[in-house]
Amino acid sequence: MKSPKLVEIKKALHYCTREELIEITTKLAKHKVENKELLHYLLFDASNEDEFVQQVKQHLSNEFEDINTKNYYWMRKSIRKLLKEMKKYIRFSKNKSTEIELHLHFLAQMLQLRPNVLKDNRLRNLYERNLLFVDKKISGVHEDLQYDYQSIREEL
DSSP: OOOOOHHHHHHHHHTSOHHHHHHHHHHHHHHOHHHHHHHHIIIIITTOHHHHHHHHHHHHHHHHHTOOOSSHHHHHHHHHHHHHHHHHHHHHHOOHHHHHHHHHHHHHHHHHOSSOGGGSHHHHHHHHHHHHHHHHHHTTSOHHHHHHHHHHHHHO
16 A cells, blocks of 8 residues: 655645544554654744753753763664664754754763773764764854854864
8 A cells, every 4th residue: 555645645634623633643643652752842842942952952961871881882872872862853853953953962972971982983983974964064054153063063
């Protein structure tokens, strides 16, 4: 069975009543945790992006404190998991400045880990790839923001 196009779904939603829309979104939220998180973001956090960024930064900081640092294998697994989670929040927002801020915070948290992540080749490569990604994203924002982000990036 082929999945319908988004345009078709939008047209069908225009003909739904308010109660039907509430029922549809509730069913959608029940099926996947990520759908529920996206719905929560759209309803509560989308209007205040700065607060959302601060919440995600705090969550990442807490998770970085709980990383198992006994060996590099567990550090890599945990860091990749956190990166995946951070990218999910970035997908919710679709805001370039949010993306840059979260990546810079993530990289700063990575550098604070002990033992040093730069001593492991795979973690160093992950770190450097993310730095290059941030450089690319910084060049795409407004000049004033570029200066601010570039100064933070140079510290890393």
